[in-house]
Amino acid sequence: MSEPKTDRRTFWMAAIFGLPGVISAALAIPAALYLLVKPKSQQKGTWVEAADLSQLQVRKPEEVVFRRTRIDGWRVLTEKATAWVVKMDDQNIVAYHPQCTHLGCAYHWDQKENNFICPCHTSAFSIDGKVLTGPAPRPLDRYAIRTENGKLLIGSEIQKS
Amino acid sequence: MLRRIIDWLEDRTGIESAINHFLGEAIPHSAGWHQVLGSVALFAFLTQAFTGVLLAFNYAPTPGDAYSSLRYIVTELTAGRIIRGLHHWGASLMIIVVVLHLTQVFLWGAYKKPREATWLVGMVLLLVTLAYGLTGYLLPWDNRAYWGTVVTTQIASQAPGAGPYLLRLLGSDGGSIGVVTFARFYAAHVLLLPPLTMLLIGIHLYLIRRHGVTPVPGDESLPKKQFYPEQVFKDTVATFVWFAVLAAMVVAVRVPLGRMADPTDTSFIPRPEWYFLFLFQLLKLFEGPLEIVGSVVLPTIAIGALFLIPFIDRGKAIRVRQRTGAIALVALGAIGWAGLTARAVATTPPSTESADAGLRQVEAWREIPAADMAAIGYFRKDNCGNCHVLGKAGEAPDLAKAPSNRPADWLTQHFKQPATNAPPTQLSGLQIKTLATFVAKRDDKAVEAWSSAPQSDVEGAMLYQTNQCGMCHQLNGAGQQVGPPLNGLADRRARDWVEHHFAEPAKFSPGSTMPPYKFSSHDLDRITSYLLDIPK
Numbered sequence: 001m002s003e004p005k006t007d008r009r010t011f012w013m014a015a016i017f018g019l020p021g022v023i024s025a026a027l028a029i030p031a032a033l034y035l036l037v038k039p040k041s042q043q044k045g046t047w048v049e050a051a052d053l054s055q056l057q058v059r060k061p062e063e064v065v066f067r068r069t070r071i072d073g074w075r076v077l078t079e080k081a082t083a084w085v086v087k088m089d090d091q092n093i094v095a096y097h098p099q100c101t102h103l104g105c106a107y108h109w110d111q112k113e114n115n116f117i118c119p120c121h122t123s124a125f126s127i128d129g130k131v132l133t134g135p136a137p138r139p140l141d142r143y144a145i146r147t148e149n150g151k152l153l154i155g156s157e158i159q160k161s
Numbered sequence: 162m163l164r165r166i167i168d169w170l171e172d173r174t175g176i177e178s179a180i181n182h183f184l185g186e187a188i189p190h191s192a193g194w195h196q197v198l199g200s201v202a203l204f205a206f207l208t209q210a211f212t213g214v215l216l217a218f219n220y221a222p223t224p225g226d227a228y229s230s231l232r233y234i235v236t237e238l239t240a241g242r243i244i245r246g247l248h249h250w251g252a253s254l255m256i257i258v259v260v261l262h263l264t265q266v267f268l269w270g271a272y273k274k275p276r277e278a279t280w281l282v283g284m285v286l287l288l289v290t291l292a293y294g295l296t297g298y299l300l301p302w303d304n305r306a307y308w309g310t311v312v313t314t315q316i317a318s319q320a321p322g323a324g325p326y327l328l329r330l331l332g333s334d335g336g337s338i339g340v341v342t343f344a345r346f347y348a349a350h351v352l353l354l355p356p357l358t359m360l361l362i363g364i365h366l367y368l369i370r371r372h373g374v375t376p377v378p379g380d381e382s383l384p385k386k387q388f389y390p391e392q393v394f395k396d397t398v399a400t401f402v403w404f405a406v407l408a409a410m411v412v413a414v415r416v417p418l419g420r421m422a423d424p425t426d427t428s429f430i431p432r433p434e435w436y437f438l439f440l441f442q443l444l445k446l447f448e449g450p451l452e453i454v455g456s457v458v459l460p461t462i463a464i465g466a467l468f469l470i471p472f473i474d475r476g477k478a479i480r481v482r483q484r485t486g487a488i489a490l491v492a493l494g495a496i497g498w499a500g501l502t503a504r505a506v507a508t509t510p511p512s513t514e515s516a517d518a519g520l521r522q523v524e525a526w527r528e529i530p531a532a533d534m535a536a537i538g539y540f541r542k543d544n545c546g547n548c549h550v551l552g553k554a555g556e557a558p559d560l561a562k563a564p565s566n567r568p569a570d571w572l573t574q575h576f577k578q579p580a581t582n583a584p585p586t587q588l589s590g591l592q593i594k595t596l597a598t599f600v601a602k603r604d605d606k607a608v609e610a611w612s613s614a615p616q617s618d619v620e621g622a623m624l625y626q627t628n629q630c631g632m633c634h635q636l637n638g639a640g641q642q643v644g645p646p647l648n649g650l651a652d653r654r655a656r657d658w659v660e661h662h663f664a665e666p667a668k669f670s671p672g673s674t675m676p677p678y679k680f681s682s683h684d685l686d687r688i689t690s691y692l693l694d695i696p697k
Contacts, residue, residue, distance in 0.1 A: 074233035
């Protein structure tokens with residue numbers, strides 16, 4: 001049995017390792033994109049009308065209920081959602097996500113204390129969302145908002161500070 | 162350092178010597194390119210398993226969700242089309258390579274003693290591969306899948322004696338295809354067949370190692386070669402070629418997805434996947450009580466004969482060029498298969514829906530009846546939108562939000578004199594009636610069309626309505642069927658033909674009872690464009 005020439009052997013080795021490398025890349029790259037990139041329709045946010053600006057009083061938080069559509073994979077769901085909306089002054093409005101930043105309990109506005117109180121672990125937040133007391137790790141989360149023709153629009157994106 | 166890791170692994174697991182043993186297999190001097198197909202088939206299976214798992218990550222296996230989840234994979238997910246393409250075309254290419262592998266083994270007579278068991282296991286693997294094709298065909302749950310499977314289950318029901326039980330096993334009691342059938346097909350495709358395949362491949366490979374790669378007569382005395390690297394190189398190149406063809410198909414050919422399965426659709430022409438077309442055509446050669454010969458008897462005999470080949474052909478191994486009988490059989494089989502398949506393709510009428518109908522977005526206005534389109538036109542013509550702003554409650558109710566619940570005579574009166582200061586309507590009695598029906602009964606599609614339908618097509622629909630075309634023709638599900646339905650006219654007729662046909666129907670369609678219509682050139686353009694814009 002004669003040994004094949006060295007250069008032929010080198011060529012074989014290059015093919016044996018190179019070609020499966022190409023195949024693996026051709027399979028792995030689409031697979032990674034497929035699993036890791038956000039679905040197309042979820043890349044653009046949606047806006048829903050939630051409140052009439054003229055009905056809001058300055059520095060008086062209102063719990064606003066609105067219907068929004070949420071995309072769950074291949075399904076489109078309409079569901080009820082709430083936000084705590086505060087008109088800070090005529091220019092500034094914020095809409096807080098209705099869950100405490102500690103462990104997700106629903107908090108409420110305490111008229112007497114003049115702050116938001118979470119019933120679970122007594123976190124308290126000021127009207128501008130800052131943590132006053134309790135275990136909450138960060139200020140209240142906010143919805144992306146926009147105003148248009150005197151209406152408050154709430155976006156699907158939630159901003160954490 | 163690397164050496165130390167390898168040594169540690171070798172000491173604890175023996176993996177290095179196992180690989181060396183595997184790669185160092187002695188193979189006959191004659192081994193070469195003709196023996197690469199088994200490796201390619203194995204790789205094809207691995208590719209299918211990989212892409213199949215990826216698809217399953219985003220696929221909901223119930224008739225209610227299967228179609229929309231698959232559509233989601235293909236249209237919403239990045240590279241989803243590639244993953245599905247690899248799985249879909251990979252299945253076809255796997256069938257091809259498995260059949261080529263079988264043909265090679267048959268031609269070389271590699272099934273002879275002592276390799277009968279290897280052949281038998283391989284035959285079962287062939288059937289398992291076909292079973293993947295059969296069960297996977299239903300899973301997209303589009304018309305093609307649904308109707309193709311209806312035919313398959315009907316054929317199974319013809320099996321003498323076993324028919325009803327086979328049907329029950331397929332979850333298709335009484336011949337209908339529903340949630341149970343779907344669950345069975347899915348479970349078979351992903352839970353039953355893959356472990357079975359792996360087990361059979363394991364046995365198949367074990368038997369190959371046990372008996373060694375089949376030598377050519379006269380080869381035994383020649384010095385043996387090692388599997389690695391020369392044969393590994395050949396297997397790798399062949400695998401790469403197979404994968405390159407697959408990749409090219411994924412890029413160049415759109416993977417089909419029709420409309421969602423519709424059991425009431427009587428116009429769909431079901432066809433099996435291309436590799437089963439010859440069976441479908443074979444069936445046509447036998448009519449009436451003989452049908453069972455084509456559907457059950459002949460396929461059973463053919464498969465049985467294939468299984469028995471090692472026991473029928475017990476002669477001594479001879480060189481492939483001298484195996485004239487085997488070559489003749491393969492040639493006959495190939496000619497028969499190609500002939501039947503070609504005949505089936507040639508006699509298949511053009512499909513009523515295009516292969517990728519489910520992937521195209523159809524605008525809402527193309528799918529609503531002409532009366533609704535015309536009503537949108539009346540709404541626009543009478544400037545109703547001045548007060549009724551769509552999507553906003555203003556001076557007048559937002560008609561996009563909910564249908565009007567006013568009684569018909571109130572609406573009629575309202576259209577005649579919408580408001581005290583508004584100009585009186587320009588609409589005729591019939592047009593008022595059409596608009597009243599529309600605002601009270603409109604659906605979501607109509608609402609979408611309301612704001613988005615192009616004015617020229619709306620004008621075409623108004624002409625369609627004024628000339629009462631619906632008295633004889635059906636369009637988007639509305640109208641009579643005295644004349645031919647008009648959906649998909651663009652696929653059947655040229656624009657010129659349609660325009661001239663209006664003026665002299667009898668000249669273009671002999672025997673037609675359609676009266677001639679003399680339109681102005683503007684109107685002719687509008688109504689023709691509208692009709693040609695309505696899809697199948």
